[in-house]
Amino acid sequence: MIRKENLENIPALAxxxxxxxxxxxxxxxxxxxxxxxxxxxxxxxxxxxxxxSHFRPPNLKTTKEEKQEMRKEKLRFLFNMHDTxxxxxxxxxxxxKVVEELLSNSxxxxxxxxxEIADAAMLEVASTNVPQMSPEDHYEGITFQHFEQILxxxxxxxxxxxRFLDVDTxxxxxxxxxx
Amino acid sequence: MDTMDFxxxxxxxxxxxxxxxxCVSAEVxxxxxxxxxxxxxxxxxxxSYPNAKKSNLPVFTINYSRIQxxxxxxxxxxxxxxxxxxxxxxxxxxIWVPESCLLISIGLIVGGIMxxxxxxxxxVLSNSVxxxxxxxxxxxxSGYFMPTRPFFENIGTVFWFxxxxxxxxxxxxxxxxxxxxxxxxxxxQDINLxxxxxxxxxxxxxxxxxxxTVFEDVSVNEQLYIVVFGECLFNDAVTVVLYNMxxxxxxxxxxxxxxxxxxxxxxxxxxxxxxxxxxLFGFVASFTTRFTSKVREIEPLFIFxxxxxxxxxxxxxxxxxxxxxxxxxLTMKYYVEENVSQRSCTTIRHVVKMLSSISExxxxxxxxxxxxxxxxxxxxxxxxxxxxxxxIWRSLGVLVLIPIINPFRTIPLxxxxxxxxxxxxxxxxxSFALAFTLPESxxxxxxxxxxxxxxxxxxxxxxxxxxxxxxELINVRRTNRKEDLINVEIHRRMMEHxxxxxxxxxxxxxxxxxxxxxxxxxxxxxxxxLIRDSRPESGIVALYKKLELQNAMEILDSVSGDIxxxxxxxxxxxxxxxxxxxxxxFLAKDLNNMHNILSKNMYSIRQRTVAYTNKHALPNESQNRxxxxxxxxxxxxxxxxxxxxxxxVPKSQKYFSLPPGQSLGSKFPSAxxxxxDDHEATSEVGYPLRLPQSNxxxxxxxxxxxxxHRLNTLNEFPSVEVLNEKxxxxxxxxxxxxxxxHFSTNNNSSADDLRNEEGEEQRPLPPSPALVAEPRNxxxxxxxxxxxxxxxxx
Numbered sequence: 001m002i003r004k005e006n007l008e009n010i011p012a013l014a015x016x017x018x019x020x021x022x023x024x025x026x027x028x029x030x031x032x033x034x035x036x037x038x039x040x041x042x043x044x045x046x047x048x049x050x051x052x053s054h055f056r057p058p059n060l061k062t063t064k065e066e067k068q069e070m071r072k073e074k075l076r077f078l079f080n081m082h083d084t085x086x087x088x089x090x091x092x093x094x095x096x097k098v099v100e101e102l103l104s105n106s107x108x109x110x111x112x113x114x115x116e117i118a119d120a121a122m123l124e125v126a127s128t129n130v131p132q133m134s135p136e137d138h139y140e141g142i143t144f145q146h147f148e149q150i151l152x153x154x155x156x157x158x159x160x161x162x163r164f165l166d167v168d169t170x171x172x173x174x175x176x177x178x179x
Numbered sequence: 180m181d182t183m184d185f186x187x188x189x190x191x192x193x194x195x196x197x198x199x200x201x202c203v204s205a206e207v208x209x210x211x212x213x214x215x216x217x218x219x220x221x222x223x224x225x226x227s228y229p230n231a232k233k234s235n236l237p238v239f240t241i242n243y244s245r246i247q248x249x250x251x252x253x254x255x256x257x258x259x260x261x262x263x264x265x266x267x268x269x270x271x272x273x274i275w276v277p278e279s280c281l282l283i284s285i286g287l288i289v290g291g292i293m294x295x296x297x298x299x300x301x302x303v304l305s306n307s308v309x310x311x312x313x314x315x316x317x318x319x320x321s322g323y324f325m326p327t328r329p330f331f332e333n334i335g336t337v338f339w340f341x342x343x344x345x346x347x348x349x350x351x352x353x354x355x356x357x358x359x360x361x362x363x364x365x366x367x368q369d370i371n372l373x374x375x376x377x378x379x380x381x382x383x384x385x386x387x388x389x390x391x392t393v394f395e396d397v398s399v400n401e402q403l404y405i406v407v408f409g410e411c412l413f414n415d416a417v418t419v420v421l422y423n424m425x426x427x428x429x430x431x432x433x434x435x436x437x438x439x440x441x442x443x444x445x446x447x448x449x450x451x452x453x454x455x456x457x458x459l460f461g462f463v464a465s466f467t468t469r470f471t472s473k474v475r476e477i478e479p480l481f482i483f484x485x486x487x488x489x490x491x492x493x494x495x496x497x498x499x500x501x502x503x504x505x506x507x508x509l510t511m512k513y514y515v516e517e518n519v520s521q522r523s524c525t526t527i528r529h530v531v532k533m534l535s536s537i538s539e540x541x542x543x544x545x546x547x548x549x550x551x552x553x554x555x556x557x558x559x560x561x562x563x564x565x566x567x568x569x570x571i572w573r574s575l576g577v578l579v580l581i582p583i584i585n586p587f588r589t590i591p592l593x594x595x596x597x598x599x600x601x602x603x604x605x606x607x608x609x610s611f612a613l614a615f616t617l618p619e620s621x622x623x624x625x626x627x628x629x630x631x632x633x634x635x636x637x638x639x640x641x642x643x644x645x646x647x648x649x650x651e652l653i654n655v656r657r658t659n660r661k662e663d664l665i666n667v668e669i670h671r672r673m674m675e676h677x678x679x680x681x682x683x684x685x686x687x688x689x690x691x692x693x694x695x696x697x698x699x700x701x702x703x704x705x706x707x708x709l710i711r712d713s714r715p716e717s718g719i720v721a722l723y724k725k726l727e728l729q730n731a732m733e734i735l736d737s738v739s740g741d742i743x744x745x746x747x748x749x750x751x752x753x754x755x756x757x758x759x760x761x762x763x764x765f766l767a768k769d770l771n772n773m774h775n776i777l778s779k780n781m782y783s784i785r786q787r788t789v790a791y792t793n794k795h796a797l798p799n800e801s802q803n804r805x806x807x808x809x810x811x812x813x814x815x816x817x818x819x820x821x822x823x824x825x826x827x828v829p830k831s832q833k834y835f836s837l838p839p840g841q842s843l844g845s846k847f848p849s850a851x852x853x854x855x856d857d858h859e860a861t862s863e864v865g866y867p868l869r870l871p872q873s874n875x876x877x878x879x880x881x882x883x884x885x886x887x888h889r890l891n892t893l894n895e896f897p898s899v900e901v902l903n904e905k906x907x908x909x910x911x912x913x914x915x916x917x918x919x920x921h922f923s924t925n926n927n928s929s930a931d932d933l934r935n936e937e938g939e940e941q942r943p944l945p946p947s948p949a950l951v952a953e954p955r956n957x958x959x960x961x962x963x964x965x966x967x968x969x970x971x972x973x
Contacts, residue, residue, distance in 0.1 A: 012683040015699070018673065022680035055681065078670060081677070102672055117723050121665045150666045155590075156674070 001042040002026075017101050021081045026051050030080045072148070074156050079147050089141035092122055125150045256537060258289070259544040263536075274396075277643040279388060279543050279607065283636065286547015294551045309612040313538045315490050317608070318501050319483075320535030321412050322508030323528075329405040336402075336592075337409030339584050340600075342450075344410065344576045345383055345417040351572040353379035356564065365560035370623055377425040378627050381614050382569055382634055384418035386607025387411050388539065393647045394603075400656040402588075403596045407603055415609050416501040420449050422613055423497070453493055453502030460489035460503070461510025465709040468518040472711065478523035479530060482515060514709045542608040549615070550632050556625040565630045566637055569606075577601040595655045602646055605638045606631075668722045 007013070007023045016022065027039045032050050040047065054077045056070065082090045082098055096118040103114050125142050128150055142150075243250075262285040266272055272281065330337065353376035360370050370378075387407055394404050424442050464485035471478050486507045493503035516524050577600050585591040592600070614631035617624050679695045 007684060010683055013680055016676055016680045016683070018676045019680060022677055022684075025677075026684075052681075052685070055678075078673065078677075081673070098673070099669060102669065102676070117665060117669075120723065120726075121669055124666055151670055154667050154670060 001044050002048065003042045017103075018081075018098070021084075021098070021101070024084070025077065025081050028080055030076075030086065071156055075148055075151060076144070079144055082142075089143055090147070091141040092118065095122055095142070255544075256541060259285075259540040260537070262544065263540055275644065275647070277388075277392060277639070279539075279639050280643055282540060282543035283547040283550075283639065286544040287550060288547070289544075290548035290551030293548065309616060310494070311491075313542060314501075314609075314612070315487060315504060316531070316534035316538045318412070318415065318490075318504050319486050319508055320531050321408075322505035323512055323531050325408065325412070325505075325509065326405065327509065327513075329401050330409060333402060333405050333409070333588075336406055336584050336588060338413065340406060340580060341410045341413035342417055344580055345414050345421070347576045347580065348383035348569075348572050349376065349380040349418075349421055351379075351575070352382060352565075352568045353377075355568045355572070356561075359560070359564045362560075365558065373425060373428050374621060374623070376428075377422065377617075377621075378630070380418055380421040380425050381610050381617075381627070381631060382565065382606065383414075383572075384606065384609040384613065385411055385414050385604050386609055387603045387605050388607060390603035390605055390643070390646055393650065394599075397647065397650055397655070398657050399599065399650065400596070400658045402590055402592060403599055403655065404658075406592070407600060412505055413502070416450065416453065416499045416505075418609060418613070419501060420446060420499055426618065449498045450502060452496065453499035454506045456493050456496075456498065457489050457503040457506025457508075458510050460485050460492075461507045461514075462709065464507070464511045465514035465518065468515050469709060469711045471519070475520050475523055478519045479527045482511060482527050483530070485511070514705075517710050539608065542611065546608075546611050546632070546635065550636070553628065554625060555629040556623070557629060558626055561626060562630050562633050566634055569604075569634055569638075573604045574601045593656070595653050598653060599646075599650060599655050602642060602649065605642055606635045607639065611635055665723055665726065 004023055004027060007026065008019075013019050013022070024039065026048065027041070027043060029039060032047060054073050079090070082094055084094055084097075096115055099118040099121070100111065100114045103117075122142070125146050128146075259282065262282060263278070265285075266278065266281045353372070356379060357370075357372050357375040359365065360368055360375065388411075391404070391408060391411070394407065424445065428438065428442075464481055467481050467485070468478060471481065486504050489503045489507040490500045493500035515527075519527070577597050581592050581597050581600070610631050614628050617627060621627065675695070
């Protein structure tokens, strides 16, 4: 079983700006294709693989519907990374946090500018999805539909996948001791 | 308008004809550079100048030979450019007929004129002139404007197709033509295998300039575009290498197997050497531009000189100069554009485009001219079979090679893409130049030249004209021109970081890992050395700045373009909502205020971009920061009219009572009617804000949103006047609500010293009278943040 500390000890991961979100994602119950919320304390191999299954690459045989499904899964994964309190909506605070972390690598970035950018991004989503909104109305947060809508032009197939090119089952130790 | 166009066309045509006549007459009257000075005849003949012995001071002389060469070059270039100008006058032509066709046609006409006058075209197309002067600008432009991200994503396919595809084509065509040559009926038996291969390598140089233009117009999917683009570029390199190799081999009596291996080794040396030289020169150029902050005028010179130097040095070592210049441009572009000033950047781009345009124009023009004026050797069989094989082998190449590489691609190229790829194999400038500069030792040179010209003309005219309707007919997968959205950029970054993290966790290194490593290396070492002010800037921030700049420009355009029409637009919007209120024109003072605010905002944006490129020239960084803060607070202030109204209880409750699924727009009329008359004035402030959106439904979303809030800052002022004029009785309540105004300002802005100033500017602002009643404790004026407030109200 893996705990969070095990993952945090990976040295190469330390330089990643969104390290915490990534680690959280492994322990997030929502990524297990079930309907639970919350997070695990430690995960086993099956849960690990379930999370990794989000990054299956499409091959020539996947049909269009399957591709849509996979894209939706990937978007859901990203959405869960943003939505840390698990209520299904990304609020401005959550979005700001993510942007701050993303930009923390660039250095010389003051918080104000990061907030500006997050605000602008939220406004974008709001204006695309709720175009009749008057300035005094309130936009609570990004729901999953809005998230999908605003990212519909983003090409995910070329970016979010891992190919295990040299998986040799004799050298891999699976979770069950016998293999 | 049609008659105007027509008269323009006529004028242009007349101008063109006059110029060509001038050109031709200049040619005719000065054959072979003889001067116009009268020949001195022998003693016993009548002298035309009786006082030749005495030789007075000549009042008027003509010395043509002195300027002949530059003069003729300039005239030809001008003529070709006039042709280009001429086409665009009647713009419908350029949609259907690619420019290269038109240029060739004009060249044909001029060639016809020259032929009829029995004149030779200038010997421009010698080997050295073409390869040293005409080719580099074209290749530099392709390299400089190559879209790097799609290129590196598709680099495998590009190289596979360019290198292996070209080899496949050359060898295939060469061997099949050799087979044809064996057939006695065509009478070309004396062409041996090496010469056939040489010719085949010439023919397989693809030049899809016309196709690329069509692809861009139709906006085909990015993968197809970049594969065609990349193939064009690197295929040139491969062709030239093959050409040199085969021309060397063609002169060898015997070819041994070791020569084949040497050929392959040479190929590698040439390719990789070219890349190495290019990258080296690119780095040197970037390093140089780091120090050029004081000599901005000659910054563009460095770019051109270094890339040309890369080309020449590569030619010196007989390695692929095209690869060198392309790699140099790719490397340079990234670093240099951060070092040089904005103007230099624009100049560089512009000059690169201009030079390449000249080269291309001249080449195609000469193609037309030379077609008529050279002596041709016409051999029906050879020609037809060349055409046939060129087409067949290209299609075969696409059909065989692409499915091999498709499994390695994440977005496979489907059959329609493959058709576009195969059909887009036009031949062009490089083939022509290579054929024209064949060494004279090749016996059948004229046959080759004729065949090449025939293939070029055929492909350019037939395929070039027909590719557009075909592409649209078969409905090649298009790319949706994604507008730049901050969200997209943010999530792109997020995905990259996520993937890098996941790869780290799995211990599996793939291209994200390498890309990340390269970016780190880049940031840590390369940028420090090569860029003057090397703060690593995230792409998100860069995009954000760019969008802000765009928005500011839009505001400037929309406001200062036609101020008087703004009220008209507003009233139009009002009528849609069912209440026609006479709007006042903006008073002069408001205009001034608007311009002031705009200029301050614009100034701050420009400062930000300038500050990035040239930190040391910025006089006062704190001033910059102050301006930045002022702009931030003005944005926050912009939410206030909306936020004023939102804190009224009935309005927010109305929002909550909105049944799910109903659009908010339907709520507006009822919401507005809940106000008293004087509230309507303030709500009018709200509605005009959405004008940019309604007027430009296809605007980029951030473009639609941001002016929304910026215009707020502008409209605040006029609404003041409106309100003041409409409801003088409320001035008292306005004064009483001033403290609240300040209070809200204090909440929003983050700089102390500016608050007072902003507060003063806001004193005439119309807070609605009902504001006084509402305590505002936790809002930032940002509609997005009012969620916790609503939960409380609930």
